[in-house]
Amino acid sequence: MEEIEKAVSEFIVENFLFGDEDGVPEPEESFLEMRLIDSTGVLELVLFLETNYEIKIADAELTPENLDSLRKIAAFVTKKCA
């Protein structure tokens, strides 16, 4: 779980924050509330998760319950990989 959170956090810093680590969200902080990721950002995040963890994310799984914080993503990816 922690490794996934770290990897996604690095992806966010690199892609959405131009390397600025000060803007990294807390593990349970909502991306939507922070206005961190727009719909194009969600698609980029999905591609990152699908490529990195060799999973396929269905349309129905594109929900804030699965993707709206580092912790939720880690739990979702862990479940998908199980």
Next chain:
Amino acid sequence: MRFLRDVLNIDVAAEAERICNTIRKQISENLKRRGAVVGLSGGIDSSTVGALCVKALGPKRVRGLLMHERDSSADTRLLSSVLVKSLGIQAQSEEITGILEGFRCYERRDEAIRSVVPEFAPGWKSKIVLPLVEDNAAYNIYSVVVESPTGEQKKVRLSAEAYLGIVAATNFKQRTRKTLEYYWADRLNFAVAGTPNRLEYDQGFFVKLGDGAADVKPIAHLYKTQVYAIAKHLGVPAEICNRPPTTDTYTLAQGQDEFYFSLPYDRMDLCLWAKNHDVPPTDVAKEIGLTTVQVERVYMDIDRKRSTTEYLHAPPLLVEEVFA
């Protein structure tokens, strides 16, 4: 006080008069131009702006532009000609397919589609769509809908790269049209009249330096429902007033609600008005036949679109002010 859908009712005659006075003042006094150029698509917004400009300036001071291309629907071609006749204005027909081919607009768009639908081939049609609010989708994720020549349809979620590729390519259409509008404006010493309504202007439903560019925007303060009311008052032909809003940008028929807004325009108008006037979602839901959760989602989507499209309204950002 109960929220009712008649909040959008206006005195159309008085409002048309107010807009016409403003157009006259802006074009002659502020912009020092001799008339207005309007790109006419046969849709309700451009038809209304055309009619307002004619009422404000007279038919000789309004030049219509018909800028069709390969993907324009037959309706668009027919209705824009009907409007030109009814307004009694001079119009220029500028077929833009060749220009768009020069930009490789169609080729670039189709390459982007093929990256997610490899079988997409010449003769196939396409459009991109958003989930509607009834679909209860949390994110505005675009899909592409393709149709083979035999009529089989397929819907595939877009990758970020494909989505950006399709939008970037199709934006050539709006930017090409605007280039021609400014050509004619320069040529005639006219101003360019833009055609966004309030929904489009507020929610960023326009292409920067494309249909977003203009010298005056006479209906940007009007909800789409009010644009229809003013159009009827001005005598815009019934076939235009009765046509559902379309983007006329993709090869498959596409409503504006599936491309950008999560609701049909009449309900979207009411949600936007209600949000602007702090009406609780529960009151709106009752009046327009949605659930409270759905209205809350529309409110959130309005905020999200305002925030993500802020840059479309912004002028180029400077390091420091140049004019004190």
